[in-house]
Amino acid sequence: MGIDLGSSYAKFTVIDDKDNALFRYFLPTMTNDKQAFKNVLSTITTNFNIKHSCATGYGRKHFTETDMVKTEINCAAAGVSIYYSGEKNIIDIGGEDIKIIRCDKDNNVENFYMNDKCAAGTGSFLAEIAERAGINISDMSSLASLSKYDKELNSFCTVFAKTEIMNWIFDGMKLEDISRGIYNSIANKVAKMRLDPGIPTFMIGGVIAYHPFLKNLLNEKFNKDIKIVDAPQFIVSFGAAIIAMQNFNKVEKTSNSKFETKMNYPPLREDPTTEDTLPNPSEGGAFVDERNTKH
CATH class of the missing domain: 3.30.420.40 (ATPase, nucleotide binding domain)
Structure with a gap:
């Protein structure tokens, strides 16, 4: 167990x-x-x-x-390697941090990278910002898929980000554009982390389980076909x-x-x-x- x-x-x-x-x-x-x-x-x-x-x-x-x-x-490496053996990147967007793990050909962890110590771009950040925007978490992916909005939040500080969300709402921005703007912010945060472009990439964690639209944005950022493992959370x-x-x-x-x-x-x-x-x-x-x- x-x-x-x-x-x-x-x-x-x-x-x-x-x-x-x-x-x-x-x-x-x-x-x-x-x-x-x-x-x-x-x-x-x-x-x-x-x-x-x-x-x-x-x-x-x-x-x-x-x-x-x-x-x-x-x-994480042991779990993903049961399904996908060999060299790979693993992107784990969790509740309080973001990790990128690189595994070698023998499925051992070769290196890993984490975001800053704050919760910027993580599940808790996403949940708080979505709540301020009045967006149901379960609707975010479907809403974002309807939008072509390409802007992102200027700040990953939750306090400032909430203020920015309120400005978007006061400006009459549609919920689908707000949803995509939030996802753009997280995708851009992940895209700044180190990832080996020459090997397969897999996503795990509760965030991607409930926000699959994020994978589409990361595919664009990394120019890769990222896969989501079964039961990623x-x-x-x-x-x-x-x-x-x-x-x-x-x-x-x-x-x-x-x-x-x-x-x-x-x-x-x-x-x-x-x-x-x-x-x-x-x-x-x-x-x-x-x-x-x-x-």
């Missing part, structure tokens, strides 16, 4: 020994409902035979109940699960004793079901049980 404790959401992924994703779930990281987090872990350990677990993301060092921890950069937790599985297999081969995982939560009830124990999706969770599908 892999757990990605990101700045905005905690993502959970369970895989089998063939690297198929069996279960995915997410919760807001900042939720005060600690029981919801425990319920997810209890449901996972009750419904699945967890052999090994790995935590990653911003909160990985504060979560001591997994068997190992890895950086989100290594986990879960690829880091998937990669963490892959690393946990690899480490478990390594330990099993070199040790005479069976490995005992630290991930052991008591069931919530005598005969629990997934539907009974997981938090309500309307409260921020999203459940996908993929035991009958192949990936």
